[in-house]
Amino acid sequence: MASEKSSSAITVPAQQAAPPTAKEPKRKRGIARVAKLLDAGASVFAEQGYKAATMTEIAARAGAPIGSLYQFFPNKDVLADALVARYAEHVEAALDRIRAQVSDLDGIQLADRLLDVLVAHAAERSLALSLLDARWEQPGVRPGVLRESLRRRVADILMLWRPGLVEEQAQVMSVVLFQAMKSLVQLHEEKRYPGKAEAIAHWRGWVQRYLTEI
Amino acid sequence: MASEKSSSAITVPAQQAAPPTAKEPKRKRGIARVAKLLDAGASVFAEQGYKAATMTEIAARAGAPIGSLYQFFPNKDVLADALVARYAEHVEAALDRIRAQVSDLDGIQLADRLLDVLVAHAAERSLALSLLDARWEQPGVRPGVLRESLRRRVADILMLWRPGLVEEQAQVMSVVLFQAMKSLVQLHEEKRYPGKAEAIAHWRGWVQRYLTEI
Amino acid sequence: MASEKSSSAITVPAQQAAPPTAKEPKRKRGIARVAKLLDAGASVFAEQGYKAATMTEIAARAGAPIGSLYQFFPNKDVLADALVARYAEHVEAALDRIRAQVSDLDGIQLADRLLDVLVAHAAERSLALSLLDARWEQPGVRPGVLRESLRRRVADILMLWRPGLVEEQAQVMSVVLFQAMKSLVQLHEEKRYPGKAEAIAHWRGWVQRYLTEI
Amino acid sequence: MASEKSSSAITVPAQQAAPPTAKEPKRKRGIARVAKLLDAGASVFAEQGYKAATMTEIAARAGAPIGSLYQFFPNKDVLADALVARYAEHVEAALDRIRAQVSDLDGIQLADRLLDVLVAHAAERSLALSLLDARWEQPGVRPGVLRESLRRRVADILMLWRPGLVEEQAQVMSVVLFQAMKSLVQLHEEKRYPGKAEAIAHWRGWVQRYLTEI
DNA sequence: AATGAATGAGCATTCATTCAT
DNA sequence: TATGAATGAATGCTCATTCAT
Numbered sequence: 001m002a003s004e005k006s007s008s009a010i011t012v013p014a015q016q017a018a019p020p021t022a023k024e025p026k027r028k029r030g031i032a033r034v035a036k037l038l039d040a041g042a043s044v045f046a047e048q049g050y051k052a053a054t055m056t057e058i059a060a061r062a063g064a065p066i067g068s069l070y071q072f073f074p075n076k077d078v079l080a081d082a083l084v085a086r087y088a089e090h091v092e093a094a095l096d097r098i099r100a101q102v103s104d105l106d107g108i109q110l111a112d113r114l115l116d117v118l119v120a121h122a123a124e125r126s127l128a129l130s131l132l133d134a135r136w137e138q139p140g141v142r143p144g145v146l147r148e149s150l151r152r153r154v155a156d157i158l159m160l161w162r163p164g165l166v167e168e169q170a171q172v173m174s175v176v177l178f179q180a181m182k183s184l185v186q187l188h189e190e191k192r193y194p195g196k197a198e199a200i201a202h203w204r205g206w207v208q209r210y211l212t213e214i
Numbered sequence: 215m216a217s218e219k220s221s222s223a224i225t226v227p228a229q230q231a232a233p234p235t236a237k238e239p240k241r242k243r244g245i246a247r248v249a250k251l252l253d254a255g256a257s258v259f260a261e262q263g264y265k266a267a268t269m270t271e272i273a274a275r276a277g278a279p280i281g282s283l284y285q286f287f288p289n290k291d292v293l294a295d296a297l298v299a300r301y302a303e304h305v306e307a308a309l310d311r312i313r314a315q316v317s318d319l320d321g322i323q324l325a326d327r328l329l330d331v332l333v334a335h336a337a338e339r340s341l342a343l344s345l346l347d348a349r350w351e352q353p354g355v356r357p358g359v360l361r362e363s364l365r366r367r368v369a370d371i372l373m374l375w376r377p378g379l380v381e382e383q384a385q386v387m388s389v390v391l392f393q394a395m396k397s398l399v400q401l402h403e404e405k406r407y408p409g410k411a412e413a414i415a416h417w418r419g420w421v422q423r424y425l426t427e428i
Numbered sequence: 429m430a431s432e433k434s435s436s437a438i439t440v441p442a443q444q445a446a447p448p449t450a451k452e453p454k455r456k457r458g459i460a461r462v463a464k465l466l467d468a469g470a471s472v473f474a475e476q477g478y479k480a481a482t483m484t485e486i487a488a489r490a491g492a493p494i495g496s497l498y499q500f501f502p503n504k505d506v507l508a509d510a511l512v513a514r515y516a517e518h519v520e521a522a523l524d525r526i527r528a529q530v531s532d533l534d535g536i537q538l539a540d541r542l543l544d545v546l547v548a549h550a551a552e553r554s555l556a557l558s559l560l561d562a563r564w565e566q567p568g569v570r571p572g573v574l575r576e577s578l579r580r581r582v583a584d585i586l587m588l589w590r591p592g593l594v595e596e597q598a599q600v601m602s603v604v605l606f607q608a609m610k611s612l613v614q615l616h617e618e619k620r621y622p623g624k625a626e627a628i629a630h631w632r633g634w635v636q637r638y639l640t641e642i
Numbered sequence: 643m644a645s646e647k648s649s650s651a652i653t654v655p656a657q658q659a660a661p662p663t664a665k666e667p668k669r670k671r672g673i674a675r676v677a678k679l680l681d682a683g684a685s686v687f688a689e690q691g692y693k694a695a696t697m698t699e700i701a702a703r704a705g706a707p708i709g710s711l712y713q714f715f716p717n718k719d720v721l722a723d724a725l726v727a728r729y730a731e732h733v734e735a736a737l738d739r740i741r742a743q744v745s746d747l748d749g750i751q752l753a754d755r756l757l758d759v760l761v762a763h764a765a766e767r768s769l770a771l772s773l774l775d776a777r778w779e780q781p782g783v784r785p786g787v788l789r790e791s792l793r794r795r796v797a798d799i800l801m802l803w804r805p806g807l808v809e810e811q812a813q814v815m816s817v818v819l820f821q822a823m824k825s826l827v828q829l830h831e832e833k834r835y836p837g838k839a840e841a842i843a844h845w846r847g848w849v850q851r852y853l854t855e856i
Numbered sequence: 857a858a859t860g861a862a863t864g865a866g867c868a869t870t871c872a873t874t875c876a877t
Numbered sequence: 878t879a880t881g882a883a884t885g886a887a888t889g890c891t892c893a894t895t896c897a898t
Contacts (some may be wrong), residue, residue, distance in 0.1 A: 051266035055893060066894090067859045076893065131345070133400070148407070168409065175401070175413035176420070183397045186347065187389070193362070195382070199389035206390070206424065243876090243882085269868060281884045284869065457861085457897090480693040483889060495863050498890065576835070596837065603829070603841035604848070611825045615817070621790070623810065627817035634818070634852065697872060708873090709880045718872070 020074040022082045034072050035063040038086055041079050046126040048078060084131050087124060091117055095153040102161045107212035110161060114154065115207060117208055118181045119188055128185050149179050162214060173214075180207050233404060234288035236296045248286050250276040252300060255293050260340035263368075264294060298345055298356055301338060302363065305331055309367040316375045322425035328368065329421060332395045333402055342399055365392050376428060387428075394421050429581065440477060448502035450510045462500050464490040466514060469507050471586045474554040494635065516574055519545060519623060522579040527606055538589060543635060544608045547616055556613055558591075579606050590642060595607035608635050664724045676714050678704040680728055683721050687769035692722060726773050729766060730788055733759055737795040744803045749854035752803060756796065757849060759824045761830055764828040770827055793820050804856060815856075822849050 018159050040062035044053040055076055059069040073079035094117045098110070105113065120129055155174035159165050165173075180203070189201050255277035258267040269290055273283040308331045319327065332342055346357050361404035368428070369388035373379050379387075394417070401414050468490035472481040485503055487497040501507035522545045526538070533541065546556055560571050582603035587593050592603075610629070615628050674773070684736070686695040697718055701711040704799035715721035736759045747755065760770055774785050797816035801807050807815075829842050 028319040048261060049265060051263060056890085065859050071858075074894090075373070129347070133347070144405070147404070168412075172409040172412040172416060175407070175409050176416045177895095179397050179401055179413070179417070182400070185392050186396070187393055190361075191358070193389070195386040195389050198382075199393070202386060202390045203393070204887070210420065247883095267867085270866090280869090281871090282882085285882065285884090288869090290868070301888050443692065461862095477691060479691060482887085486889090493863050494890085495892090496861085499861065499863095502890090504889070572833070575832075596840075600837040600840040600844060603835070603837050604844045607825050607829055607841070607845070610828075611821050614824070615821055619786070619791075621721070621817070623814040623817050626810075626814040628820070630814060630818045631821070638848065696870085707880050709875095712873070713879075716873090 022077055022078050023072050023074075030072075032060075033064060033068065037064060037072060037079075038071055038083060040064075041083055042074065042075075042087075042124065042127045045083065047151050049130060050076075055079075082205050083127070084143075084146055087127060087131055088149065090121070090124065091150060092153060094120070095150070095157065099153070099157045099160060102157055105161070107214070108208045110157075111208040111211045112204065114157075114177060115181055115184050115204060125185055126189055128182075129189060132182055147178070150177060154178055165214075176210070177207070180210070215256070222302070234292055236292050237286050237288075239279060239379055247276070247278060247282060251278060251283055251286060251293075252297060254278075255287075255297055256301075256338065256341045259294065259297060260344050263344060264290075269293075294356065297341065298360055301339070301341060301345055302360055304335065304338065305364060306367060308334070309364070309371065313371045313374060318370055321428070322422045324371075324423040325425045326418065328371075329395055329398050329418060332399045340400055340403055343396070343403060346396055356362070365389060379428075390424070394424070440571060442524050448506055450506050451502075461490070461492060461496060463498060465492060465497055465507075466534075468492075469501075469511055470552065470555045473508065473511060474558050477558060478504075483507075509530075511555065512559055512570055512574055515555060516577065518549065518552065519578060520581060522548070523578070523585065527581070527585045528587060530585055533589070535642070536636045538585075539639045540632065541634040542605060543609055543632060545611050546613045554611055555611070555619055557617060560610055575606070579603060582606055593642075601638075604638070605635070608638070661704065662720055664714075664720050665714050667692045672714075675704075675706060675710065678712060679706060679711055679721075680725060682706075683715075683725055684729075684766065684769045685723065687725065691772060692737050694719075694844075697721075725769070725789055726785075729769060729773055730791065732763070732766065733792060736762070737799065741795070741799045741802060744799055747803070749856070753850040753853045756799075756819060757823055757826050757846060760827050766797070767827055768831055770824075771831060774824055783830060789820070793817060796820055807856075818852070819849070822852070 037058070040058045041053075044058045044061060047053075053076075055069060056066055058079070059066040059206040062069070069079075073082060098105075098113050098117070102110070119125060132147060151171075151174045154177055155167075158170040158173055158177075159167070184200065184203055184207075187196070187203060190196075251272065254272045258272045258275060261267075267290075269283060270280060272293070273280045276283070283293075287296060312319075312327045312331070316324070333339060338348075346361060365385075365388045368391055369381075369384040372380070372384040372391075374386055397415050398414065398421075401410070401417060404410075465486065468486045469481075472489060474599060475481075481504075484494060486507070487494045490497070497507075501510060524547070526533075526541045531551045541556070547553060555630075560575060579599075579602045582605055583595075583598040586598040586601055586605075587595070612628065612631050615624070615631060618624075648720070651764060679700065682700045682702075683695075684698045687770060689695075698708055700721070701708040703832075704711070715724060731753075740747075740755050740759070744752070761767060774789060777845060791814075793816045796819055797809075797812040800812040800815055800819075801809070826842065826845050826849075832838075
């Protein structure tokens with residue numbers, strides 16, 4: 001994996017072996033297959049975590065041969081990256097939709113819309129935690145980038161929503177809001193526990209007040 | 215591998231192969247070693263998660279041979295359980311200390327005390343996330359039990375603090391508060407990011423208001 | 429470790445993790461390799477017994493990497509089972525051949541034919557003892573089943589040979605004969621010792637008389 | 643185990659590190675303890691076979707600390723040797739008793755007495771198979787020596803019993819008889835199977851006839 | 857190009873044996 | 878001397894990745 005065998009003294013100088021990346025599928029068949037592979041990857045990663053998920057199971061769950069999985073995602077890391085990217089796209093699109101309508105929203109509505117972004121897709125909810133917090137091979141790297149980008153967008157929304165907000169203020173609030181969004185996912189994801197529904201309601205109310213009281 | 219040594223007919227019937235448990239060290243040397251092993255285990259689990267953590271690295275980080283690790287913790291699960299137990303003890307003790315003084319505290323103070331419980335020990339902060347949320351072999355089992363017990367204590371504190379509170383109300387609030395406590399750890403744990411200090415302050419203020427406005 | 433992946437509520441209920449079985453090789457290369465692995469397994473088990481035999485040595489002796497061995501035989505038990513099955517096939521076929529000709533045989537001939545069944549394949553002779561008597565993980569289970577099935581066939585042959593024989597008589601005789609067959613293998617297998625050839629002749633004569641005197 | 647680390651170039655020349663042997667217990671306490679250890683060893687070896695038997699379990703079953711076991715038997719092999727020796731003593735003594743009375747016995751009686759030698763002690767019966775046939779680390783060595791010595795004694799008995807017998811004849815017969823003795827143990831040891839009692843009776847009758855018809 | 861068998865480094869765990877106490 | 882904790886080589890097995898077909 002990350003085992004970097006130091007090269008012999010004779011090594012060719014630069015060459016810099018380009019980091020492997022996901023291959024774009026060309027034909028229709030390939031596109032469908034990649035989608036299935038990503039879905040399978042998402043569910044296995046969500047259920048078992050990065051390390052415990054096996055490439056073999058992911059391929060099997062997608063009904064694809066293992067060789068095919070490696071055709072598109074040359075290693076486990078690339079697949080994980082692709083998953084992060086796909087998830088990021090969904091979430092960013094959702095945030096962008098909010099931004100487009102931000103002037104029509106009051107605090108309560110904005111809070112609800114933001115909270116729904118991460119909570120919405122039950123299927124991705126569990127992956128979200130894995131993607132946003134889990135300890136990857138190089139801890140924090142991948143999740144960190146994603147978090148950064150999403151917070152940025154939340155901050156933008158806030159500044160559009162309350163034009164008076166200073167950049168710094170918006171940034172701080174975006175950190176708080178984004179954490180509140182993730183926390184709500186956690187409240188949702190945990191299996192049945194007493195007071196679950198009410199606690200979620202409390203949490204939403206809490207965030208609404210945060211935005212209302214600005 | 216569920217090694218079932220079928221016993222001859224003469225053997226004692228159900229013998230039930232007692233589930234393996236951590237062995238208490240007897241001598242001084244052993245006590246120190248177990249402490250080191252637990253610390254090593256805590257840091258490796260915290261960094262890599264349950265599955266990715268290797269017993270070999272844990273032993274190495276404790277400066278102990280692998281056999282020693284297994285002397286005290288007959289398998290990976292038992293070590294994880296011991297870690298949960300040790301962490302639980304610390305946190306429960308901290309919560310009990312709060313309960314003992316609960317009548318002297320106003321909302322702001324109570325909020326601060328509760329939030330500090332999980333945030334306090336920098337060393338354990340990172341483990342906390344692993345212990346309270348991570349995907350274990352049997353996902354949710356171990357963390358679930360711990361969460362349940364800690365929420366129970368928070369609920370007790372609330373009922374002592376505001377004798378008027380109904381059990382159900384306290385329960386819901388304990389869920390919210392406990393989630394807020396975990397979230398603050400996450401805010402702390404994430405490496406350097408813009409607005410970190412202020413966001414943490416916001417979060418604290420938020421929780422203080424939650425308790426003040428009851 | 430009886431790794432129980434607890435499934436979410438949505439999963440197919442009883443899934444019963446099918447007990448691992450030997451995988452049939454598909455390609456020509458695989459067929460040859462499996463044959464080599466079985467041979468290697470046979471010789472190592474024969475020489476060292478079940479517990480002392482190591483998968484590593486078996487793979488090495490077959491000139492195969494350890495992963496290949498596990499490709500076809502997902503664990504040591506399955507390999508042992510496959511060996512038992514292969515041996516059983518050979519022996520059962522030999523017994524069936526005798527049964528087909530039983531009406532043409534006198535007592536002496538029948539005795540010789542039966543005795544040859546286990547003694548015949550020098551290569552498998554040694555494995556026979558391991559398979560028929562050795563102490564396996566679950567002592568007696570596997571060998572027991574094999575013994576039972578072989579005795580059954582011997583009893584059938586006897587009843588076909590002497591139609592007057594009562595079932596019970598045939599059963600008892602089959603036990604005796606089968607033991608005599610195994611014993612002759614032992615006499616053969618033991619390395620050079622004084623009187624070996626003559627002792628084997630005695631033993632054969634003894635069995636011949638047992639069948640002649642009915 | 644058999645791993646012989648070649649000595650460094652500076653090695654002291656001869657020194658020949660005497661092979662480890664069982665230590666004779668001096669005091670009464672030690673004698674009792676050694677007996678217990680041997681009994682425990684016998685039962686564990688009999689149940690699990692040489693390789694699967696663990697020194698720890700043997701010590702535990704004897705109620706002795708592991709260090710104590712190693713005090714008397716410096717390694718597993720030595721313990722096994724001691725067991726063989728103890729078993730040999732018993733059996734040799736029994737054979738010697740037969741020899742002392744051989745002139746009073748007819749063929750039937752002699753057959754029964756010989757057969758009883760190995761079958762007699764239920765406790766040791768199972769160990770007998772392990773000791774007389776099992777595949778040890780160095781296959782055949784230990785059991786081979788024991789077999790040889792016991793056959794010798796059987797041959798002696800035969801020559802005393804029928805003074806006319808030529809040495810070679812007696813030798814061959816002793817091989818056959820000894821195999822018959824072992825086989826009867828096998829017939830006894832196998833758990834319940836149909837026709838067990840009758841088969842054992844047959845076998846005895848068979849051996850009786852062998853001796854009667856000389 | 858598509859497939860899945862083949863590979864082997866790496867992991868959890870065991871146990872004979874030693875040696876500090 | 879007696880004890881049992883400590884040690885680490887060896888074992889069964891997994892799984893990301895490659896490559897022959």
